[in-house]
Amino acid sequence: MALNKVMGWAVALGLTCAAGPALADITIYSGQHKAGTDAVAKAFTEKTGIQVNVKKGSSEQMAGQLAEEGERTPADVFWAEQTSPMLMLSQKGLLVKLPENVVQAMHGEGYDAVPKAENQDWVATSGRARVVAYNPDLIKEEELATSVLDYAKPEWKGRIGFVPTSGAFLEQIIGMTDMLDEETALNWLLGLKDNGKQYAKNSVALAAVERGEIPAALINNYYWHNMVREQGGLDKVKSRLNFIGHEDPGAMMTYATIAVLNGSDNQDEAVKFVEYAVSQEGQQAFANERAEYPLRADVQSSFDLKPYKEIGAPKTSVTTFEDKEKAARLLEKAGLK
Numbered sequence: 001m002a003l004n005k006v007m008g009w010a011v012a013l014g015l016t017c018a019a020g021p022a023l024a025d026i027t028i029y030s031g032q033h034k035a036g037t038d039a040v041a042k043a044f045t046e047k048t049g050i051q052v053n054v055k056k057g058s059s060e061q062m063a064g065q066l067a068e069e070g071e072r073t074p075a076d077v078f079w080a081e082q083t084s085p086m087l088m089l090s091q092k093g094l095l096v097k098l099p100e101n102v103v104q105a106m107h108g109e110g111y112d113a114v115p116k117a118e119n120q121d122w123v124a125t126s127g128r129a130r131v132v133a134y135n136p137d138l139i140k141e142e143e144l145a146t147s148v149l150d151y152a153k154p155e156w157k158g159r160i161g162f163v164p165t166s167g168a169f170l171e172q173i174i175g176m177t178d179m180l181d182e183e184t185a186l187n188w189l190l191g192l193k194d195n196g197k198q199y200a201k202n203s204v205a206l207a208a209v210e211r212g213e214i215p216a217a218l219i220n221n222y223y224w225h226n227m228v229r230e231q232g233g234l235d236k237v238k239s240r241l242n243f244i245g246h247e248d249p250g251a252m253m254t255y256a257t258i259a260v261l262n263g264s265d266n267q268d269e270a271v272k273f274v275e276y277a278v279s280q281e282g283q284q285a286f287a288n289e290r291a292e293y294p295l296r297a298d299v300q301s302s303f304d305l306k307p308y309k310e311i312g313a314p315k316t317s318v319t320t321f322e323d324k325e326k327a328a329r330l331l332e333k334a335g336l337k
């Protein structure tokens with residue numbers, strides 16, 4: 001009764017409306033895997049009250065759509081699985097310059113290899129290691145190649161799986177071209193085409209290794225970690241991961257990236273989201289869900305990851321959009337596209 005009375009007064013006085021300006025919802029175009037985006041979005045909404053709509057697609061596809069929509073885009077934030085789709089948007093001038101603290105958040109001690117946006121208009125959010133998943137029933141770890149280049153050789157005929165359509169594979173070629181040269185990368189692709197076995201997706205290639213269809217496959221680390229978690233532990237799975245290391249092109253790290261769109265009508269809220277995604281809290285929310293590498297020393301992955309510093313990843317420079325186009329042409333030339 002008393003409560004009803006109070007409520008009545010509140011309504012009469014117009015006090016039920018929240019004070020202060022309303023915060024706008026934001027829309028994210030995301031090429032990231034769903035679990036990671038959702039985990040960060042949920043934690044962000046709980047903290048700020050800002051609602052997040054996520055539109056999911058491949059990073060390439062979303063970047064293409066954003067380029068087409070330009071200033072008219074309904075998106076506020078773009079979250080890509082790779083660096084190259086972001087570079088295309090940056091080169092087209094479609095991204096907003098981010099605050100200094102946001103772009104610096106991922107460059108603490110030990111993280112100097114994390115790529116930096118030249119125009120301060122995007123930031124890396126996680127690292128993904130290129131690895132070899134192998135089945136110990138079919139091959140011993142010592143028998144695996146010590147350089148990714150060797151997997152293209154005839155002695156690997158029918159024994160190595162790869163995913164030519166994956167974004168990380170494209171970044172692998174960009175890295176190889178950058179570290180070595182175009183001819184080496186093309187010959188590697190031609191060799192893989194002749195001797196390797198193509199799979200449509202990283203998860204499919206991993207499943208083939210797991211059931212003993214093929215001894216080994218080139219994938220990203222997190223597919224394996226996800227499978228281990230889903231299956232209920234290491235003793236429930238057959239396959240293991242091999243890290244090539246020693247700064248071999250096959251030990252590359254690729255990076256997921258995030259940015260705010262120029263065309264966003266809610267830039268304050270969008271910047272807040274990006275700020276959150278690189279904060280200790282946001283990174284932890286992501287690292288609890290996804291076996292990608294958090295890029296801050298104060299965040300612990302909930303997966304048993306080989307430490308970032310021990311990967312032995314090569315230092316490849318931040319590539320340009322043209323590098324990506326060049327790598328795509330090599331794939332085409334090799335008949336893999």
Ligand SMILES: [Fe+2]
Pocket residue numbers: 033081220
């Ligand atoms: Fe992926």
